[in-house]
Amino acid sequence: MAKRTTSPVVGLERNNEPAVLILTSLASGEKHGYALSKDIESFAGVVLGPGTLYGAIARLEERGLIEPTPSDDRRQPYRITAGGRAALSTALEQMRQLAEVGTSRLGARVATSGSSLGRVTPGYST
């Protein structure tokens, strides 16, 4: 039977992806749903609805990237697993590379448009 090969970072490509936001939040320690929601709102300015949040939690748990921790409270906390840390690290590295390329090209374009106006900015090339 052919097996689907799924990269651990599939679905984590965008920085506003709920999965990335949740993993980033859990990287600083275990949290339950409400704490996750508030933390994500504070560092990313994104308000995840309950359906979106728990949908992403379920997918991350299925993929073994996060896991529930023992709790007597109905507020179930979750923590990031070693696989989750690796996936987040890979995703963030990809984002960093993308940001670098984007920043570099944006700089080159500014320089090009500058030179067309007769101003030469050394150090940039198109």
Next chain:
Amino acid sequence: MSDSNRFNQMLRWYPPYWRSKYGEGMAALLEDTYGTGRVPMHVRLSLVKSGSLERAREVGFIGSTVSPLERQRAGSLLVLCGWGAFMFAGALFAKFTDNWGASQLGQGDRVLVMYLYRVVQWTGAAGVMIVFGAAIVALPSLIRLLRSGGWVHVRRSILRAMCAGAIVVVTTAALVTWAYHLTVIERNGGLGVYGFAVAVWSLTVSVAVVIVTSAAVSTVSRLELPRRTTRWLSTMAVVLTSFMFVILAGMLTWWSIESVREPAFLRNAIGNGLFYTSSEFPLTLVIASLLMSVGLCAAVGGTIRVIRARRDDGVYV
């Protein structure tokens, strides 16, 4: 209603397994966020959407968490849902063309539209045969399910489907008996009470189609289908989708030719027991074609899922 119950109620759109695993946490999140205040409508709608998606994921309609065989089964069931829409749309089309005979057409046009009409009829009949064939293929698995005590799980949906089927048979028999005592004009818009009865009957049939299709989906989802059976069923589903495409194309072509060559039939409400019509776009045909389009979209979605799942399973269709 206490706050806890209130929030639990909002999660009823999610499947039972989901509620047992995440329900408490989600209810706590809602309680922490909104307390005793009102939960905004967009959040409620978001829960409806997310819950429905989780149900679709549970059956295997979306997502890739289930095995390729499960996805083949889910794709086949999606095609069956599309066929449910076709059944009702086909009944509307049949009623609309009850008294149609292409009598005002020339020989060439007459042969063409008659041919199209027959294609729609015979392809529909072939589709029904395929669905019966699929039921026969799945029968041994159903018997195994019932023998292993599965009746308690499917009893409610099967009994409901049988009741719906019985109601349709009885109301159809009553309507047909009544129709035999009416004139052509009375049957086709001349008698308001009969028109109303036909509208109520149509509604009953549409609800029955939904109930029977849901029962089939719910029952087949519980069956332990062997690999070969699943492949047979998914192949039948792909063929059924092609039939649905032929039926819709045939009906639309028939309609377009009729609207140009024999518009009086469409305009004068002859053959139209449901609604009076005043143009080449009679409401009955518009509804039928919309239903068929929705059904075909579902079937195409199911077929794509079947084909992808079979590729993942190492079978190329």
